[in-house]
Amino acid sequence: MKILVTGGAGYIGSHTVVELAEAGYEPVIVDNFVNSQESVLAGLRAILGRDVPCYRVDCIDRAALRGVFEKEPGIGAVIHFAAFKAVGESVRKPLAYFENNTGSLLTLLEVMREFGVENLVFSSSCTVYGIPDALPVTELTPTKPASSPYGRTKQMCEDIIHDTAAAPDAHLRGILLRYFNPIGAHASARLGELPLGVPNNLVPFITQTAAGLRDKLTIFGSDYATPDGTNVRDYIHVGDLAQAHIAAVRRLLERTAPEAVETFNVGTGHGNTVLEVVHAFEQASGLKLNYVIGPRRAGDVPAIYADAIKAAQVLGFTTKTSLLDSLASAWQWQLTLADG
Numbered sequence: 001m002k003i004l005v006t007g008g009a010g011y012i013g014s015h016t017v018v019e020l021a022e023a024g025y026e027p028v029i030v031d032n033f034v035n036s037q038e039s040v041l042a043g044l045r046a047i048l049g050r051d052v053p054c055y056r057v058d059c060i061d062r063a064a065l066r067g068v069f070e071k072e073p074g075i076g077a078v079i080h081f082a083a084f085k086a087v088g089e090s091v092r093k094p095l096a097y098f099e100n101n102t103g104s105l106l107t108l109l110e111v112m113r114e115f116g117v118e119n120l121v122f123s124s125s126c127t128v129y130g131i132p133d134a135l136p137v138t139e140l141t142p143t144k145p146a147s148s149p150y151g152r153t154k155q156m157c158e159d160i161i162h163d164t165a166a167a168p169d170a171h172l173r174g175i176l177l178r179y180f181n182p183i184g185a186h187a188s189a190r191l192g193e194l195p196l197g198v199p200n201n202l203v204p205f206i207t208q209t210a211a212g213l214r215d216k217l218t219i220f221g222s223d224y225a226t227p228d229g230t231n232v233r234d235y236i237h238v239g240d241l242a243q244a245h246i247a248a249v250r251r252l253l254e255r256t257a258p259e260a261v262e263t264f265n266v267g268t269g270h271g272n273t274v275l276e277v278v279h280a281f282e283q284a285s286g287l288k289l290n291y292v293i294g295p296r297r298a299g300d301v302p303a304i305y306a307d308a309i310k311a312a313q314v315l316g317f318t319t320k321t322s323l324l325d326s327l328a329s330a331w332q333w334q335l336t337l338a339d340g
């Protein structure tokens with residue numbers, strides 16, 4: 001069974017391609033490499049021992065996307081990762097985010113309908129919850145107005161999928177996966193996160209600091225109402241996150257879902273503070289990290305973590321990798337990058 005993976009050369013997409021192939025599916029990648037590198041394909045080849053078909057196509061380009069569906073008959077489901085994902089950049093370039101993130105979904109849905117492909121897994125985000133009133137957040141926790149254009153694109157895309165599936169002649173079945181904070185790398189250290197420039201996210205900033213590429217980590221605020229004053233997040237290993245997609249694809253192909261569109265949190269169900277992550281990294285790497293406490297970062301949610309029960313009960317999905325092991329894998333990946 002072929003599974004089309006848009007954004008399959010990216011961080012989460014590439015790990016999902018590995019898990020799909022190892023589960024016996026035939027992944028087909030569509031990526032325009034706007035935020036990834038061709039070297040990812042070599043990493044996939046090294047892990048899987050074969051090439052994964054990859055089309056250098058922009059999902060907004062309808063003719064090119066149609067071309068992929070023509071050349072790859074028998075696609076059973078699409079996993080749609082392709083999007084821009086930098087929160088700060090989305091504030092500076094909102095139109096680029098609306099165009100790329102919603103535009104690519106619209107084109108994809110039209111082409112899927114034309115080719116009779118009915119199953120879609122969509123990369124959503126815990127950012128749709130904004131600053132939640134109670135923790136942990138369940139899938140029924142109301143979404144809040146998004147704090148960035150990026151977050152709004154995720155809310156809009158969720159709505160677009162719901163409305164498209166609800167149309168009278170629709171055959172679309174969707175699973176919306178709301179990821180919490182993905183971290184870490186493949187155990188082989190052949191795949192991992194490749195941030196361009198200065199990383200925005202915590203873990204690549206930590207590993208780059210430990211590797212001497214950055215002077216120090218600044219922790220954004222220590223006066224929050226959390227156990228040690230720093231923000232709380234739900235950090236999930238990217239390999240575990242990838243497994244959630246396999247469970248979602250299976251559920252769509254089995255056609256047992258009672259609703260056309262289902263939503264799942266994908267997290268560990270456990271929150272960690274920034275300082276806990278720093279100390280866990282020190283333990284995992286055996287290094288001391290140079291860090292300082294700085295001011296709060298505008299727009300940060302003080303604390304959020306997933307209620308992971310629905311994913312466990314309905315998808316049979318639970319995480320397996322500890323925070324320590326996740327950070328150890330991130331560090332191994334950083335060391336591999338340093339080796340060139």
Ligand code: NAD
Nearest residue numbers: 007010011012031032033034035036058059082083123125
């Ligand atoms: P990534 O940037 O590493 O991967 C996205 C991939 O999509 C890249 O390879 C990029 O080149 C490609 N792409 C972007 N626009 C495209 C287009 N128009 N056509 C074809 N390819 C295109 O990001 P990621 O971290 O792997 O995230 C994957 C998805 O998960 C995104 O939708 C992101 O919003 C979502 N998400 C990410 C996180 C996170 O913290 N990493 C958290 C929640 C949700």
Ligand code: WQD
Nearest residue numbers: 087125127181200201202205218219220231233274297300
């Ligand atoms: C994690 C924690 C920071 C860097 C973002 C998006 C969200 C989702 C995941 C896509 C926070 C702290 C960070 C640093 C720090 N992405 N931090 N110093 O903010 O939870 O979520 O990525 O959907 O939409 O907003 O992740 O990795 O940026 O930060 O202290 O140099 O680390 O304040 O508490 P975040 P992050």
